[in-house]
Amino acid sequence: MKQKDSKREDNTVFVGIDLGTSRSSISASNNTREWIESYVGWPKDFIALQVVGKPVLFGAEALKNRLSLDLCRPLEHGVIKEGIERSEEAVKEIIKYLIELAKPEPDQKIHAVVGVPADTLKVNKLAIRKAVSEFVHSLMVVSEPFAVAYGMDLLNNSLVIDIGAGTTDFCIMHGTIPSEEDQKTILAAGDYIDEQLYSYLTERYPNAKFNKNMVRQFKEQHSFVREVPGEVRVEIPVDGKPVMHDITNEIRRACESILPAIVETTTEMIARFDPEFQVKIKNNIVLAGGGSLIKGIREYLQDALKEYGSCRVTCVEDPLFAGSNGALKLAEDMPAKYWETL
Amino acid sequence: MIMLSAFPKKKELRIRQTILRGVYEDNLRIIGKGSAVLSNRPSFSLKKISLFISTVLLALLGYGNYSDLSLSPDKQIAPLSIAAQQLSPLPAETSVHPSEYAAFFGGQAHLKRVFGLAVKTIMIDPGHGGADSGTVGKLGTREKDITLDIAKRLKERLKKQGYSNVLLTREEDITLPLNKRVELANSGRADLFISIHLNYLPSKPINIIETYYFGPSSDAKTLKLAEQENAGSHYGLSDFKEIIEKIGETVKLQESRELAGSIQQHLFVNSLKQNGNVQDFGVKRAPFVVLLGVNVPAVLAEVSCLSNREEEVELNTESHRENIARYLEAGILHYLSKGEVRYEAKRLEEGR
Numbered sequence: 001m002k003q004k005d006s007k008r009e010d011n012t013v014f015v016g017i018d019l020g021t022s023r024s025s026i027s028a029s030n031n032t033r034e035w036i037e038s039y040v041g042w043p044k045d046f047i048a049l050q051v052v053g054k055p056v057l058f059g060a061e062a063l064k065n066r067l068s069l070d071l072c073r074p075l076e077h078g079v080i081k082e083g084i085e086r087s088e089e090a091v092k093e094i095i096k097y098l099i100e101l102a103k104p105e106p107d108q109k110i111h112a113v114v115g116v117p118a119d120t121l122k123v124n125k126l127a128i129r130k131a132v133s134e135f136v137h138s139l140m141v142v143s144e145p146f147a148v149a150y151g152m153d154l155l156n157n158s159l160v161i162d163i164g165a166g167t168t169d170f171c172i173m174h175g176t177i178p179s180e181e182d183q184k185t186i187l188a189a190g191d192y193i194d195e196q197l198y199s200y201l202t203e204r205y206p207n208a209k210f211n212k213n214m215v216r217q218f219k220e221q222h223s224f225v226r227e228v229p230g231e232v233r234v235e236i237p238v239d240g241k242p243v244m245h246d247i248t249n250e251i252r253r254a255c256e257s258i259l260p261a262i263v264e265t266t267t268e269m270i271a272r273f274d275p276e277f278q279v280k281i282k283n284n285i286v287l288a289g290g291g292s293l294i295k296g297i298r299e300y301l302q303d304a305l306k307e308y309g310s311c312r313v314t315c316v317e318d319p320l321f322a323g324s325n326g327a328l329k330l331a332e333d334m335p336a337k338y339w340e341t342l
Numbered sequence: 343m344i345m346l347s348a349f350p351k352k353k354e355l356r357i358r359q360t361i362l363r364g365v366y367e368d369n370l371r372i373i374g375k376g377s378a379v380l381s382n383r384p385s386f387s388l389k390k391i392s393l394f395i396s397t398v399l400l401a402l403l404g405y406g407n408y409s410d411l412s413l414s415p416d417k418q419i420a421p422l423s424i425a426a427q428q429l430s431p432l433p434a435e436t437s438v439h440p441s442e443y444a445a446f447f448g449g450q451a452h453l454k455r456v457f458g459l460a461v462k463t464i465m466i467d468p469g470h471g472g473a474d475s476g477t478v479g480k481l482g483t484r485e486k487d488i489t490l491d492i493a494k495r496l497k498e499r500l501k502k503q504g505y506s507n508v509l510l511t512r513e514e515d516i517t518l519p520l521n522k523r524v525e526l527a528n529s530g531r532a533d534l535f536i537s538i539h540l541n542y543l544p545s546k547p548i549n550i551i552e553t554y555y556f557g558p559s560s561d562a563k564t565l566k567l568a569e570q571e572n573a574g575s576h577y578g579l580s581d582f583k584e585i586i587e588k589i590g591e592t593v594k595l596q597e598s599r600e601l602a603g604s605i606q607q608h609l610f611v612n613s614l615k616q617n618g619n620v621q622d623f624g625v626k627r628a629p630f631v632v633l634l635g636v637n638v639p640a641v642l643a644e645v646s647c648l649s650n651r652e653e654e655v656e657l658n659t660e661s662h663r664e665n666i667a668r669y670l671e672a673g674i675l676h677y678l679s680k681g682e683v684r685y686e687a688k689r690l691e692e693g694r
Contacts, residue, residue, distance in 0.1 A: 087660075088659075088660050113365075125372045125481075125658075126372060126373075126481070126655055126658035126659070127658050127659060127660070129369075129372060129373065130659060139369075140365055140366070140369045141369060141372065142365055142368075150361065155354070155357050155358065155361060156357060175357045175360065175361075176357075176360055176361060176364055177360075177361050177364025177365055177368060330362070330365065333358065333362055334362055334365070334366070335362065338362070338363075338366040341370070342366070342369055342370070342373070
């Protein structure tokens with residue numbers, strides 16, 4: 001931020017990484033911005049290896065070839081999945097790949113700040129550190145909503161609601177690094193919408209054949225709450241024939257299913273905070289994460305919270321990179337001496 | 343606060359610095375270097391900002407010394423006490439005296455089920471769960487999560503060894519009272535019962551491994567531990583004492599001791615290879631409820647020590663948890679294979 005250019009002289013590249021359940025992104029001080037879907041796939045056997053031609057695949061490519069792969073989404077439910085042997089390995093692969101995408105010069109030092117879902121940080125921060133530290137020279141791990149808040153200069157009296165895939169993270173900023181009481185994580189998030197939508201669609205169209213991945217795509221294209229923007233129709237095969245289906249109500253019901261929990265947690269967190277500053281926080285609520293792209297969600301939350309007095313909710317401009325940009329800013333602002341010991 | 347708000351620019355800058363330092367310290371704590379800073383955590387609130395800055399400065403100045411202090415006792419104590427602890431408890435408890443064989447063969451109850459060939463169902467009991475977190479490490483690692491993870495890994499490993507019927511008392515993070523676990527073991531017709539726990543020694547920076555089987559104990563420390571682990575059982579203390587006295591030297595007790603010995607040996611010997619500082623506290627008897635109610639050989643293994651910072655760091659890695667599961671597996675398999683040999687021995691004796 002302040003001294004970007006002067007810092008770059010000493011041959012260090014700063015990167016901010018947003019390690020998400022669904023998508024992971026990287027922002028680097030050499031101005032690269034890249035993202036991938038957080039999927040890692042290894043070929044199931046040597047035939048699969050022949051077919052895909054690589055020992056490990058990522059993101060959309062992994063998803064496309066999933067029938068030949070052992071597919072892993074390492075941060076499902078917002079934490080490094082337990083009991084699955086390869087989740088740690090998968091996190092490593094994602095980090096390695098993201099850093100390659102940022103194209104650092106071979107002799108450059110990499111100083112990274114990694115934002116992870118708030119709950120991951122609590123339980124598995126060490127595991128994450130271990131997974132990442134191999135690929136960077138110096139590393140700091142922070143919680144995702146905090147990185148977003150820092151990136152947007154929301155340092156004091158603000159609330160960031162990061163609606164991700166696995167979890168929705170809440171983080172109140174009051175001029176210091178947020179403690180555990182300032183952060184809360186609930187499971188009402190993108191994956192939950194997918195599950196709801198899947199069951200609503202199964203109920204309404206028992207003959208239609210669709211899978212979780214298709215349902216997720218429907219959601220990403222058409223999600224909305226409150227007023228209907230127009231009929232939502234999608235193509236789903238029935239007995240092998242593509243047929244158009246109206247899914248307007250199902251989409252709305254599924255998207256709205258996460259809202260009560262979000263409203264409740266928001267009011268609860270604000271109510272817990274020092275009463276003198278509650279009004280300020282209410283006027284400084286920011287939505288981030290993929291969930292902030294749901295049409296009408298900002299208005300819905302603002303109206304729902306009006307009951308508790310005046311309130312202003314805004315959305316981040318670029319939810320995909322808000323986390324990694326914030327992490328990058330943290331990395332660049334961090335005094336050089338702090339990096340030495342980490 | 344009032345003074346600060348007079349200089350909005352300065353305030354903004356200061357907040358930023360505070361935050362950056364906070365991130366730095368938080369990460370220091372994650373890697374276990376921030377013990378000196380950690381003790382100053384309560385002063386993080388805005389109201390005490392000036393106090394905070396001065397303490398942090400002090401802490402940073404003193405940091406080098408503190409970190410040395412907190413690490414050194416570990417290293418100094420360890421080699422001495424290993425030498426003292428290494429040999430004594432384990433062989434004493436695992437060696438079987440001839441007189442005990444008599445007791446063993448005298449009991450008729452479970453002969454078929456305790457022998458290696460007949461062990462069909464193994465029940466693993468991940469300690470604590472749900473509302474009961476067990477002990478919690480300094481970095482926030484909870485016993486209930488670790489025990490569940492190790493139990494799941496152990497189950498998978500045993501399945502690969504051909505023990506298709508391996509049960510867990512809990513598959514997820516749920517509250518499960520001890521008497522419920524006992525019921526599960528008995529109704530599931532388990533042939534072996536292994537309860538997994540983590541130790542917590544608040545006053546000592548050491549890492550120990552110990553394994554228990556059911557029996558009366560005279561050791562005050564063990565009784566205290568039993569009290570902790572028994573909390574949440576719905577048994578009265580009086581029922582308890584009576585049963586302890588009744589139980590005597592039965593097949594179950596004998597076999598439990600064998601199993602405990604085998605598990606302890608494998609756990610310790612292998613853990614020692616990974617970490618030279620680990621200490622062997624051997625096989626012990628203790629009146630744990632979970633061990634009492636179960637009708638078959640039952641042990642409680644304290645596989646690691648959550649109060650030890652380095653160990654807590656390790657426990658957060660998959661590989662370490664997998665290793666512990668592997669050692670437990672080795673201990674169980676060793677015990678089971680002994681069973682087969684002894685079956686042969688018994689036939690010979692009968693034939694005489």
